[in-house]
Amino acid sequence: MSGHEPRLLIYSQDGLGLGHMRRTTLLAREFLRRLPGASALTMSDSPLGQFFTTAPGHDYLKLPSIRKDGPGRWSAVSLSSSFQEVLRLRTEVIASTIASYDPHVLLVDHMPHGAMGELLPALRGLDGRRPRVVLGLRDIIDAPETVRRRWAAEGAYDALEEFYDEVLVYGSRDVYDVAAEYSWPAASAARLTYCGYVCAPAHHRARAVAGALWRRDEGPPRVLVLAGGGADAFPMFDAVLSSVPDVRAQTGAEFFLVTGPFMPERDVRELKRRALDLPATEVRRKIHGGGRVARADLVVSMAGYNTTGELLGAGTPALLVPRRGPSAEQRTRARLFAERGWVHRVDPDLLGPGSMSEAIVTGLTEPPRADTAPDLGGRAVAAIHLMAGIGAASTPALETLAT
Incomplete structure (x- = not known):
């Protein structure tokens, strides 16, 4: 050498x-x-x-x-x-x-x-x-x-x-x-x-970055929806947007959706078009900076390794929606993490407005409870x-x- x-x-x-x-x-x-x-x-x-x-x-x-x-x-x-x-x-x-x-x-x-x-x-x-x-x-x-x-x-x-x-x-x-x-x-x-x-280290600007999305004061709960790269995340976002009226009727929640850089442009345009007809709902391609989950009351996310690690590190209540396939990786991770009380999850085979609405309301009102903490x-x-x-x-x- x-x-x-x-x-x-x-x-x-x-x-x-x-x-x-x-x-x-x-x-x-x-x-x-x-x-x-x-x-x-x-x-x-x-x-x-x-x-x-x-x-x-x-x-x-x-x-x-x-x-x-x-x-x-x-x-x-x-x-x-x-x-x-x-x-x-x-x-x-x-x-x-x-x-x-x-x-x-x-x-x-x-x-x-x-x-x-x-x-x-x-x-x-x-x-x-x-x-x-x-x-x-x-x-x-x-x-x-x-x-x-x-x-x-x-x-x-x-x-x-x-x-x-x-x-x-x-x-x-x-x-x-x-x-x-x-x-x-x-x-x-x-x-x-x-x-x-x-996991990423705690970001010194986490509060400031998150505060650019929502002011941290008394108000409606905040639901942040993430997809990592987002290439195959349209079904999750579709179900979330379809659930917004019912969730807002029960909780008054605000929604902020981040599609990721790899979602096809036609899908991003469709999501943004639908969001215009929904109150307190915004769709963006990405968020710059760190600490994006720090101020949410619930994060709805696909079950990729890095996103779930960030969620566990932030301690933000999370609802995982694993991809259907072709790999079983995300399904397995969501199941194992949910069994330990670290997250909630939705079965992707049962994904729809009703199941998503119920899961989001549960996530906002009954945060996951765990006896043991993950090793981060x-x-x-x-x-x-x-x-x-x-x-x-x-x-x-x-x-x-x-x-």
């Missing part, structure tokens, strides 16, 4: 969502905060990646975008080339970047073998200049049988055994036991560390583990840094 500054390289296959980029960016920032003068480079195909890399020392390398059409099925997003040609290009760029950048730590997000095995040539070619290789996983990937089948077919289990020094799970074992659910080999399971949920320390714990082995002078003890 060269004598340059500490370097972290992140591979993040994000597709068309925001979740993986948001999470890996939080980890990169925490890594850089704890190692001043270090560098972090993220390889990803997210079209919004450059908007995440705002910390000094962090940069972004965009790969040609691909889309997952279903388990084991991918296609190119923008290029007219065949998927196989795009995959070959991505594979070569990944391998040359790892060799040229010469990182101390390689953090692979989500897929130990990369999309359709695109990481394997680079991992096999590490040899003498081998960085420490770490896999980072959100706790729930998909239904266990789906993950087992795809990982076995695509060689992910073999890659996990052969190439990885450590696996960081961004979650809690008592919520979801990754090794057991996904049938990990014993040797891989022994290298697994549960970090807790990775994942950002710090994961960053500390990424720093391990870079150098004793730069890496204080875990017990010292885990604050």
